[in-house]
Amino acid sequence: MLPKKYRLPLRTELKRVKKEGRLIQGKLFSLQVSKSSKSQPTRFGFIISSKIHKKAVKRNRVKRLLSETIMTLKIKPSFDVVFLAKKKIINVDDQEIRAEIKKLFLKVGVIE
Numbered sequence: 047m048l049p050k051k052y053r054l055p056l057r058t059e060l061k062r063v064k065k066e067g068r069l070i071q072g073k074l075f076s077l078q079v080s081k082s083s084k085s086q087p088t089r090f091g092f093i094i095s096s097k098i099h100k101k102a103v104k105r106n107r108v109k110r111l112l113s114e115t116i117m118t119l120k121i122k123p124s125f126d127v128v129f130l131a132k133k134k135i136i137n138v139d140d141q142e143i144r145a146e147i148k149k150l151f152l153k154v155g156v157i158e
Contacts (some may be wrong), residue, residue: 052116054091073146074142088124092112115140117122
């Protein structure tokens with residue numbers, strides 16, 4: 047689980063990022079990225095619908111894989127990022143998820 051300072055805290059914050067942010071499409075998930083006005087660490091939110099999988103165990107596994115991968119990367123501060131999972135993410139291994147995150151983060155400019 048991500049430390050509290052790296053999480054988007056409220057549903058209103060998630061809505062703000064979805065409204066103001068830029069949408070980047072990937073094979074396994076989409077990213078909503080918004081530049082934060084405050085000088086703070088980059089914060090992340092995860093939206094994994096029950097349409098992805100009925101069992102919460104599977105959805106929570108995806109959240110864990112995403113958050114573990116994020117913590118291994120060197121990320122620039124002052125971004126708010128929301129992950130929107132797609133159905134394909136359930137059947138892939140962690141290496142494919144890592145590659146997809148790195149590719150999309152480089153595209154957006156969240157990492158060097």
